[in-house]
Amino acid sequence: MASVSIRGIRKSFGSxxxxxxxxxxxxxxxxxxxxxxxxxxxxxxxxxxxxLEAIGAGEIAIGxxxxxKVPPKQRDIAMVxxxxxLYPHMTVRDxxxxxxxxxxxxxxxxxxxxxxxxxxLGLDAxxxxxxxxxxxxxxxxxxxxxxxxxxxxxxxxxxxxxxxxAKLRVNMRAEIKGLHQxxxxxxxxxxxxxxxxxxxxxxxxxxxxxxxxQIGTPLELYDRPANRFVAGFIGSPAMNFIDGxxxxxxxxxxxxxxxxxxxxxxxxxxxxxxxxxEHLRLAEGGLPMTVQVLEPTGSETQVLGHVGGSPLLGAFxxxxxxxxxxxxxxxxDAHLAHLFDRDTGQRLLT
Amino acid sequence: MSNAVREGVLPIAEAHPWRFTTREPTPLARLxxxxxxxxxxxxxxxxxxLVVFLTYxxxxxxxxxxxxxxxxxxxxxxxxxxxDSLFHDRIFWLSVTNTLFYTAAATVGKFxxxxxxxxxxxxxxxxxxxxxxxxxxxxxxxxxxxAIAFWWIYDPQFSIISYLLKAMxxxxxxxxxxxxxxxxxxxxxxxNIWRGIPFVAISLLAGLQTISPSLYEAAMLDGASSWAxxxxxxxxxxxxxxxxxxxxxxLFTFTDFQLVYAITRGGPANATHLMATLAFQxxxxxxxxxxxxxxxxxxxxxxxAATLFSYFGLARRRWQQGEADE
Numbered sequence: 188m189a190s191v192s193i194r195g196i197r198k199s200f201g202s203x204x205x206x207x208x209x210x211x212x213x214x215x216x217x218x219x220x221x222x223x224x225x226x227x228x229x230x231x232x233x234x235x236x237x238x239l240e241a242i243g244a245g246e247i248a249i250g251x252x253x254x255x256k257v258p259p260k261q262r263d264i265a266m267v268x269x270x271x272x273l274y275p276h277m278t279v280r281d282x283x284x285x286x287x288x289x290x291x292x293x294x295x296x297x298x299x300x301x302x303x304x305x306x307x308l309g310l311d312a313x314x315x316x317x318x319x320x321x322x323x324x325x326x327x328x329x330x331x332x333x334x335x336x337x338x339x340x341x342x343x344x345x346x347x348x349x350x351x352x353a354k355l356r357v358n359m360r361a362e363i364k365g366l367h368q369x370x371x372x373x374x375x376x377x378x379x380x381x382x383x384x385x386x387x388x389x390x391x392x393x394x395x396x397x398x399x400x401q402i403g404t405p406l407e408l409y410d411r412p413a414n415r416f417v418a419g420f421i422g423s424p425a426m427n428f429i430d431g432x433x434x435x436x437x438x439x440x441x442x443x444x445x446x447x448x449x450x451x452x453x454x455x456x457x458x459x460x461x462x463x464x465e466h467l468r469l470a471e472g473g474l475p476m477t478v479q480v481l482e483p484t485g486s487e488t489q490v491l492g493h494v495g496g497s498p499l500l501g502a503f504x505x506x507x508x509x510x511x512x513x514x515x516x517x518x519x520d521a522h523l524a525h526l527f528d529r530d531t532g533q534r535l536l537t
Numbered sequence: 538m539s540n541a542v543r544e545g546v547l548p549i550a551e552a553h554p555w556r557f558t559t560r561e562p563t564p565l566a567r568l569x570x571x572x573x574x575x576x577x578x579x580x581x582x583x584x585x586x587l588v589v590f591l592t593y594x595x596x597x598x599x600x601x602x603x604x605x606x607x608x609x610x611x612x613x614x615x616x617x618x619x620x621d622s623l624f625h626d627r628i629f630w631l632s633v634t635n636t637l638f639y640t641a642a643a644t645v646g647k648f649x650x651x652x653x654x655x656x657x658x659x660x661x662x663x664x665x666x667x668x669x670x671x672x673x674x675x676x677x678x679x680x681x682x683x684a685i686a687f688w689w690i691y692d693p694q695f696s697i698i699s700y701l702l703k704a705m706x707x708x709x710x711x712x713x714x715x716x717x718x719x720x721x722x723x724x725x726x727x728x729n730i731w732r733g734i735p736f737v738a739i740s741l742l743a744g745l746q747t748i749s750p751s752l753y754e755a756a757m758l759d760g761a762s763s764w765a766x767x768x769x770x771x772x773x774x775x776x777x778x779x780x781x782x783x784x785x786x787x788l789f790t791f792t793d794f795q796l797v798y799a800i801t802r803g804g805p806a807n808a809t810h811l812m813a814t815l816a817f818q819x820x821x822x823x824x825x826x827x828x829x830x831x832x833x834x835x836x837x838x839x840x841x842a843a844t845l846f847s848y849f850g851l852a853r854r855r856w857q858q859g860e861a862d863e
Contacts, residue, residue: 239754260760272751276773285769286759333759 189250189340189373190215191236196245198231198397205231207397208245213375213390218367220376222384223394224420230345232394233377237266237343250340265334266343269350271326273318273333279305280314283332304332307366324355331363335370342367344376348383360386381421385409393417415532418461418525424489427467429460429497430529438526442495444474447521451536458535461525464489464502470518477514481507490515601830608824619831628807629832632815636839639726639797639811640790646730647786651737656771658738659745669739676735684799687728691715691800718808721801725809728796733789737782744778745771784847791839812836 191213198206205228213219221229234240236247238259246253254262265286273282281288283304284297292300305311308328318326327347334342344363348356364387367374378384384391385405393400393408393416400420401413412418418426431440433452438460439445446460465487474494482489483506490501494517501517509515526535568574602619606612623629658669675683690697691714699711714724748771756766772779794813797803803810803818810818812832820829 237754237758239757259754259757260762264758266755266758268751268755270749270751272749272755274752274755274770285756285761289760289765333755337759 190217190248191219191341191373191375192246192248192251193232193236194246194248196232196235196242196247198228198235198240198243205397206243209394209397209399211392211399211402213373216371216373218364218374218376218387218389219392220378220384220388220390221392221394222378222381222420223400225379226396227394228397229377229379229394233266233343233345233375236341236375237264238262262341263337263339264341264343265337265339266345267327267330267334267347269346271318271330271347271350273326273329275318278315278317279310279321279329279332282318282329283336285333286337300336300338301332304336307335307369308332323351324359327351327359328362331366335366338372340373342372342374344374346378347376348378349380356383363387382423385421391421393420395420411534412461412525413534415459415461415527418527418534422463424464424500424502426461426463426525427497427499428527429462429494429499430457431460432457433526437521438524440495440497442497444495446474446519446524448524448526449521449536452526456535457529459527459529459532461527462519462523464500466523467499467501467503467517467519469503469505469507470516473516473518475514476501476517478509478511480511481509598830598833601826602834603831604827606826606830608821608826612827615827619827620835623828623831623835628810629815629835631807632810632812632832633835635722635809636791636811636813636836638722639729639793640787642723642726643729643733643790644783644786646726647733647737647790648783650730651734652741654734654738655741655745656767658742669742672738673735675732676739680732680795681799683732684728684796687724687731687796688715688800691724715801716805718805721805721809725797725800728800729790729793732796733786736789737786740778740782741775744775744782747778748774780847784843787843788840791843792836 191211193209193211193213196206196209197204205226209228209232211219221232223229231240235242236249238254238257242255246255248254249262249264274285277285280301283301287297287300301314302311305314308331310325310328310332313321313325313329318329321329327350330347347363348359351359360383363376367387376383376387385408388405390402390404391408392402395416401408401417403411405421408417408421412421412426415428419428429438429440429446431438431446433448433454433456434445435454437445437448438452438458440460446462448460452458476490476492476494476499478490478492480491482491487502487504488507490503490507491498492501492515493499507515524536527533528535562570569578601612603614603616604612605615605618654672658665658672662668689695693711693713693716696711696714698714699708702708702712703710713720715721752770752774753766756770761769792813793811794817797809797811798814798817801809803814807815812835816829816832816836818829819825819832823829
């Protein structure tokens with residue numbers, strides 16, 4: 188096990204710069220998730236940690252040792268690829284034992300380690316099969332088995348769940364998290380799915396366009412997003428943003444509706460008001476929301492509509508029976524409100 | 538959300554009076570929908586070509602091999618006489634060993650160099666597509682044309698190889714490439730390798746490109762050196778393509794005629810005759826159709842052996858089989 192330090196990493200492909208100076212410190216044993224939309228540079232960063240991509244500028248250290256010039260095989264890391272990258276001509280057993288075989292491990296050691304990994308992952312019955320004969324979830328587990336038999340210093344996961352169906356993804360999510368709790372190996376996990384990030388991470392690094400937007404625990408990011416991008420990216424359904432200005436008793440949107448704000452914002456300032464759909468509540472005589480679409484999910488009802496001129500999404504625990512075009516009264520709480528600068532997108536309330 | 542949907546309007550159907558209609562299929566269209574008709578229709582040209590240009594000549598050759606036909610005389614059935622005389626014919630046996638040597642040496646050379654070239658082209662090297670085009674040239678040039686070029690290269694007086702070696706001071710006499718048996722055999726093997734490399738290189742390159750780069754990355758992280766990546770990833774993954782290409786290459790080389798006939802005509806003193814050139818030599822210029830056909834027929838056991846090898850060697854490997862459980 189080891190810590191991973193990423194300091195001032197830059198990377199360009201031709202004239203396109205994909206990473207503009209990234210700094211992340213990952214503690215020993217931590218489960219760190221790099222999350223961001225497609226093309227934000229998160230996979231490139233992971234591949235640089237693995238040594239599969241040359242480092243443009245800055246340095247990466249694993250366990251205190253700078254590895255910029257260390258070839259991948261000497262970094263003592265294991266990686267799970269998005270397409271699993273299992274060797275199709277080898278059985279599950281040989282796939283998992285490959286790194287041990289290359290390292291010249293005695294047969295007894297190979298058998299024991301592969302057996303242990305298969306046991307942890309429930310692969311015992313599949314050891315003599317070929318990857319083609321496995322389902323997606325089983326292949327995923329073999330890829331993880333191949334990583335854990337090595338007992339590496341760091342696990343790297345590159346969007347490992349994106350080829351699985353929704354239900355399996357939820358199972359594997361829990362399985363990977365359980366595996367990390369059991370093995371305690373430092374893990375860097377890349378995903379574009381913020382739910383994966385929220386549910387699995389000790390700490391999340393939100394990236395966009397080659398820059399780190401915010402680093403924090405899942406709840407820090409949810410409760411106190413540093414800027415409008417993080418606020419919109421973390422949380423599902425996404426946060427509502429309302430354009431308007433700060434007034435004496437709150438925030439007035441462009442339709443004239445006044446939203447509650449905690450004290451501290453300077454009146455007269457144009458800003459973006461943020462409120463999560465699940466933080467809206469039904470309130471008799473509250474702000475009138477014209478309903479366009481109702482989406483009952485059973486556990487909650489999502490209502491798409493608008494207040495004044497601003498489109499708005501609300502998620503309510505109650506079951507709501509209104510026809511499109513009718514209005515419902517909604518309310519928000521000051522302590523759950525967010526305020527962002529209209530131009531820079533930075534968080535305004537502390 | 539658009540205003541149209543919000544206000545309950547369905548604008549698309551009202552945009553223009555045109556409507557979708559279903560049309561009756563024409564009788565011709567219905568005929569082509571008939572599966573039996575379609576099968577017969579599609580197979581007839583192929584089967585016809587195979588029968589006329591493959592089955593008939595093969596059958597005729599087989600018949601001629603058991604007759605004493607000469608040019609201008611249809612001949613009578615003589616049983617195994619032709620094969621009996623070939624069995625005691627030193628030149629025939631020389632052509633058999635020549636063919637085996639030629640096939641073995643050329644195949645080894647083609648595959649060694651072809652695989653090396655394919656691996657090289659599979660990397661990101663500058664001017665890759667230009668190089669790939671250049672690699673194809675030996676294959677595109679008509680065989681006889683390249684044979685003439687080699688004839689010049691191997692010319693006893695004007696050979697560029699002799700000229701260069703002399704200029705470098707390595708030798709002080711012209712090499713007689715085509716005048717001595719072993720020089721001639723090796724010269725032909727070299728020419729065949731040159732001609733065969735593109736087929737091998739481009740086919741293997743296609744095979745290499747189907748190997749996912751992430752397998753190499755996974756192997757790299759697993760601690761594989763470049764040799765180990767070749768040995769444990771590239772080679773086994775390439776095996777299916779490699780064995781197909783190998784079989785084809787062996788068949789083509791074994792039956793090669795043009796290159797040898799154009800460069801040496803089997804000389805000097807029959808030393809470079811392959812079975813194919815000897816069959817032609819005896820059958821057409823020599824007029825002994827029966828004997829020529831018998832030599833050609835004698836190639837069949839070797840070809841069948843190569844085909845069987847490919848049949849069993851190519852049987853889909855277990856790891857290639859589908860997703861189903863055992």
